[in-house]
Amino acid sequence: MLFFQSLISGILIGGVYALAAMGMSLVFGVMNISNFAHGELMMLGMYMAYYLFTLLNIDPFLSLLIIMPLTFVFGYVIEKTMIDRVMDHPSENQILLTVGFGLIMSNSALLAFTSDPKILTTSYSSSSIALPGGISVSIPMLLSFLVTCILTAALYLFLAKSRTGMALRATSQNREAAQLMGINVSRMSAIAFGTGTLLAASAGAMIAQTYYIDPFAGHIFLLKSFTICVLGGLGSVIGAGIGGIIIGLAEAMSSAYLSSDWKDVLVFILFLAILLLRPQGLFGKKGEQ
């Protein structure tokens, strides 16, 4: 029974990891930038959900309708005003810029909201569905998994069918060629970063009921998102989706059968193992590294 319980909770949490990692992978694919402020963007989503709920009494899942457009615009503006200026700098400078931006975000949050962890409690926060065999499924986690599926499908349709989505994929495959085909690659970068921000913040808003909300809550998710992106192949959005589920499962299984103290260590060891054995990731093409 422990196995099935871990299986279900692993898949559910993996879905949220996947959502955050897809945002990072999209940014990496289109812009070739590792976004070290990704965890802070999740933290932003957590606080937005928290304050929309406590001040305006909007359900965290409904508040996504407000959070998504706002964070998209936020990401778009950040890209246009800061990151666009370093697009042709060495990658280290790009990383440092996002590190600096992340420090500004987390420490501004520290000033604004203090370091006391906040807890978002709705009427259904701790309720769960009991399945036969003593397995329980947490309602907020189930809801966030369902919303994640909807968002993933929407993202997939957007990337596969819409003109902008095709332009994004073209930019991701070959920036110069895309530009020669008349695609405004600078605008694509801003859209990719905006979408990445939106996905990170949505993932944050959805786990706001499950995790403590504090200014540095995003840190651990930054590292997990990196692991997932590398596992799925850097830049592969689908790979990030599947990678998220795998990492969620690996974590749930290791805390069930090993100990929860070591589950994060296991994730990072897995990360190094992938780099050693299959650096292009499970779904990346060989030679891309």
Add this chain to the structure above:
Amino acid sequence: MKQSVVVIALFAAVMAALPGFLGDNPYIADILITILMMASLASAWNIVGGYAGQFSFGHAAYFGAGAYTTSILLTTLNPGIPVSIAAGVLVSCVIALLTGTIVFRLRGHYFALASIAVAEIVRLTVLNLDITGGAQGILVTKVSFGSLDLNSKVPFYYAMLFLLLVTLGISALIYRSRTGYYLLAIREDQDAAASLGINLYLFKNIALVISAAIASVAGSIYAVYISFIDTSTVLPLRLSIEIILTTIIGGIGTLWGPVLGAVLLVSLAEALRSNMIGEYLVNTGMVSEGSATGAFLKSNLAHAHVLVYGIITVLCILGLPKGILGFFRRKGEA
């Protein structure tokens, strides 16, 4: 080379005489020791990050490995300080070699990402083991070294100064040596470097190991100095990032940039932490004390030094990507 030797010697003479002028003020001594430590760490980072262009985001791991190995040995077997420091260097070099072996075959962002992963593995392992004291940390007391009074700050000042001078010496030596030219070639264009017969894998590892060894010694000295270590003081990601920022802000790839960065950032952090800046703004009448801004600055600026680091980093990357020293030098002069 001659010029570097003269400048380093001059710097050594001034710094060695400094405690004599400042008298016995423990507060100033503590700030100076922190500056020397950050300058050593940033200079060490500069060898692998600045010269070889391989950005390590996990240097806290080497600092922490040194601090922990030394503390554990001193509180258990107690083989003396020099052996304990050497053991720390050994552990750090092993961690560095493991990281380098796995990651230096890859290019681009992978090293940056993997260095964080390794640092997190080290931090979480230390946190979960018993021998390291877990979250409680280790109290390093009853340590002696010859007839030195380890309750005074003076020996630690000279120890950190000595480490910094050695680090600067090694940096200057590497910079002017064949190895240094190889590292710069790797930084500028890996393919071109490889086509000239430079073993990328070997030389990146050499740079990383030297850098890790220095960071480890800094950690060991720090542990004995501060007498208490835990994961949040010697192994946090924040420390790794502060080391990078110090180098970047001072001037990456230059000999004196990391030292300049350490002087500026440590002083700035101290000025903010002691609320000197907040009080200055209020006292000079730039911000009135009764106003909301005044009250906000006075109560919060003390906690804002990391925020200020972030702002400086962003401005630095957007405005002075080569750091302060790099800005004043012509291109190509390094």
